[in-house]
Amino acid sequence: MGVLDLIKSRRSIGVVDERDVPDEVIHTLLEAATWAPNHKKTEPWKFRVIKGEGRAKLGEEMGRIMKLKTADLSEEEAAKKVEKAAKGPLRAPVIIAVCVSPSGKVPEVEEVVAAGCALQNLLLTATEKGLATICRTGDIVYQPELKQYLQLEENDQIIGLVYVGYPKKELDIKAQRTPIEEKTIWYQ
Numbered sequence: 001m002g003v004l005d006l007i008k009s010r011r012s013i014g015v016v017d018e019r020d021v022p023d024e025v026i027h028t029l030l031e032a033a034t035w036a037p038n039h040k041k042t043e044p045w046k047f048r049v050i051k052g053e054g055r056a057k058l059g060e061e062m063g064r065i066m067k068l069k070t071a072d073l074s075e076e077e078a079a080k081k082v083e084k085a086a087k088g089p090l091r092a093p094v095i096i097a098v099c100v101s102p103s104g105k106v107p108e109v110e111e112v113v114a115a116g117c118a119l120q121n122l123l124l125t126a127t128e129k130g131l132a133t134i135c136r137t138g139d140i141v142y143q144p145e146l147k148q149y150l151q152l153e154e155n156d157q158i159i160g161l162v163y164v165g166y167p168k169k170e171l172d173i174k175a176q177r178t179p180i181e182e183k184t185i186w187y188q
C-alpha cells in the first residue's frame with residue numbers, strides 16, 4: 001500500500017479485542033515515532049507504555065484525580081465520572097502516552113508539532129500492522145497529577161493517550177475531509 005492510501009485508511013478505532021500486542025510490535029511503533037522531524041534535533045518526545053496490570057493502576061490514579069476534580073458535583077454524578085475514568089485504561093491492551101518535553105531551544109509550538117508528527121508516525125505504523133488505535137485526551141490529560149504519575153516534568157505535556165489493540169471486527173468507517181480548496185491559498 002502506498003503512503004497516501006495508508007494515510008487515508010487510518011481511522012480512529014476504539015473497540016478492540018483482548019488479544020495482546022507483542023512488545024516487539026510496540027517497540028516498532030515507538031521506533032517509527034522517533035523518526036519524526038524535529039527542529040535542532042531536540043527529539044522533544046517522551047513515551048509511556050501502559051499495559052497489563054499497569055492499566056488498572058493507571059485507572060485507579062485517573063479515578064483518584066477525577067475524584068479531586070469533581071468535589072463540587074453531587075455524590076452520584078461524581079461517582080459516575082470517577083468510575084468512568086477508572087475503567088478508561090481497560091479499554092485496550094496497551095496505552096501509549098505520547099508526550100512532549102519542550103527543550104527551550106526552539107519555540108514551544110515547534111516541539112508540540114514534532115511530537116504530533118511522532119504521534120502520526122506511530123498511528124500510521126500501527127495501521128500498517130493491522131492494529132486499531134485511537135488517541136484520547138479529555139481534561140484528565142491536562143491535570144498535573146497525571147503528569148506526575150507518568151513521571152513527567154512540570155513543562156512536559158501529554159499530547160494524547162493512544163489506545164492500541166487489534167480491532168474486534170472488520171470495520172468500514174466512512175470518513176470525510178474538507179476539500180483542500182477550502183483550506184488552501186496558492187500564490188503563483
Ligand SMILES: Cc1cc2nc3c(=O)[nH]c(=O)nc-3n(C[C@H](O)[C@H](O)[C@H](O)COP(=O)(O)O)c2cc1C
Nearest residue numbers: 010011012013014134135136137138159160173175
Ligand atoms: C490530539 C488528539 C486528541 C484526541 N482526543 C480524542 C478524545 O479525547 N476522544 C475521542 O473520541 N477522540 C479523540 N481524538 C480522535 C479524533 O476524534 C479523531 O481523530 C477524529 O474524529 C477523526 O477521525 P479519524 O482519526 O478516524 O480520521 C483525538 C485526536 C487527536 C489528534
